[in-house]
Amino acid sequence: MKKNEKLNKWLWKWHFLAGLITLPFILILSITGGIYLFKTDYEAKKQQHITEVSVQGEPIGFQEQWEIANQNAVKKPNSMIVPTKNNQATQFVSGRFSGKSDLYINPYTGKVSGEVITKKTDMYKVRKLHGELLMGSFGTKIVELIASWMVVLIVTGLYIFWPARKWNLSGFFIPRWKHGKRTFFRDLHAISGFWISGLLILVLAGGFPWTDVFGENFKYVQKVTNTGFPKTWHGIGLQSQPTGNAITLDEMVAKAVALELPGQTTIHFPKGPKGVFSISNQNPSDLESQKKIHYDQYSGQEMMTVAWADVGILMRARMWVMAFHQGEFGKWNWWLMLGVALVLTIMSISALVSYVLRKRKGSWGIPKVPVAFRVGYGIAIVVVILGLVFPLFGASILLLVLIEYLRKLKRKKVHPVPAS
Known part of the structure; x- marks a missing residue:
């Protein structure tokens, strides 16, 4: 070359x-x-006194723990992480992203072992x-x-x-x-x-x-090309048929355990009397194994299953590079x-x-x-393409071109070209 x-x-x-x-x-x-x-290891040790409990006889029901969580959480929980160990406190999740908080219930005593508010953690500040x-x-x-x-x-x-x-x-x-x-x-x-x-x-x-x-811009492209999460992933358009009393959280946990989903399994609570229960699993090491199943909150019948293959290609690519970026594979x-x-x-x-x-x-x-x-046309075209893909880069290039033009203009005024 x-x-x-x-x-x-x-x-x-x-x-x-x-x-x-x-x-x-x-x-x-x-x-x-x-x-x-080091977030996972750091927080696991720092929060161990909250997330782990002593095994003491038989645990109380998840429905009762949910009621306790509703009474004590900063925000009403919208989901629960299905526990996988006997010494694990039950984790109830409220909010999302920076507004997320986790309330932990001791399943043997029914007492709150602690609450982790994302905004107050050390790793949140690092992030x-x-x-x-x-x-x-x-x-x-x-x-x-x-x-x-x-x-x-x-x-x-x-x-x-x-x-x-x-x-x-x-x-x-x-x-x-x-x-x-x-x-x-x-x-x-x-x-x-x-x-x-x-x-x-x-x-x-x-x-x-x-x-x-x-x-x-990327989200907009996902939307117009229909390559993001399908509406069914979030249960949009699905409604439970109110007939009698809703099934208990214990019954939903039994369904979740029976599915044997890899990774961390979450039960999402219904939003309102016509909302649905949903079960999903987070498994960054194998994104293809992730799915979401929706259930009628009254009959407990399965309404729809959405697999990772049903998610749009741009969203799947996006989630892959984001998981790779965080070292989650x-x-x-x-x-x-x-x-x-x-x-x-x-x-x-x-x-x-x-x-x-x-x-x-x-x-x-x-x-x-x-x-x-x-600068040749080839380089100019590359710069223009980069400027369109990365708008802030494009804006900075325009600013630099303007500054360079003003500098040349100033030099001409200070040292004018003599007339021939």
Whole structure:
């Protein structure tokens, strides 16, 4: 592959500028992302005194526990996690996402063992720092902008790193440590970036659905193409026929246990007198095994089963990359994500050290581009496509073009071209 040297210098300039601006944020994202991977183990130990109880004779019924939960929860519970162990407190869930809270009932004593409010947990703060820099919606947009530019950094970095003339296989694996500190740290940055570039694109794909602008656009595309969750997944349009008394939660738990669904099984409570009971399982290690079954709350009869194959292709892809992003596919995925977080941190720090060693006093050290270079149609088309896919990136490019135009205009006024 023969490289265009002028194009290489132009891409190097933009890679340099983008990296310099985004570096502090990338470090925050990589470090907080790595910390968040420990969420499950960290919270399991911290909340053990709430989630685990001593086995004491026969447990009370789930219906009675539900009534206790209704009386004590901050918000009325909308679902219950089916327990799988005798020493497990019964978990009643209220709300969703950041408004979620979990009330735990001791099934032997009927007492509340504790309540976990998501917003008050340590890992919630880590997640907020990772996803929005603790700045709410504005912070989310900054993270989205940084993630968009990271895609550009990866693409330009691959082109810049690719050898222009002769190949040296060791140059793809080992930094040159005999050529001085600057060369060593530059190689460390380039080589580590080369080897995780594909993974990093996949990780970024798993983060974009949480963003404001791209995320909302993606949801809109799902809606117009009918490739999201079907209405039946949420039981929309299904109604129970009120005849006598509703079945008990104990009966629903028996049905859920009989299904032997893999992963964590949840029973969703009816919304109103015509609502339905629903049973679903969350099993990130095998998304295809997930399903949702709806039941008439009075007769207990099965009304509809929705399998994962019934979910639209864009939603299934979205859930896959999001689960991958969080390391939920098993230990291999968890270690892989931790590795990406560590390598990204090392790569960012090595880039900073290399820049400090390269930078001359009184200068930003911005790479120079030949005056004769002009951006071709191919590059322009790529930039436009990226700007459409990532609107915040597109907006930032327009702003940079405007700034560059105003700078040129100012230079012309200060140094006017003499008349011939």
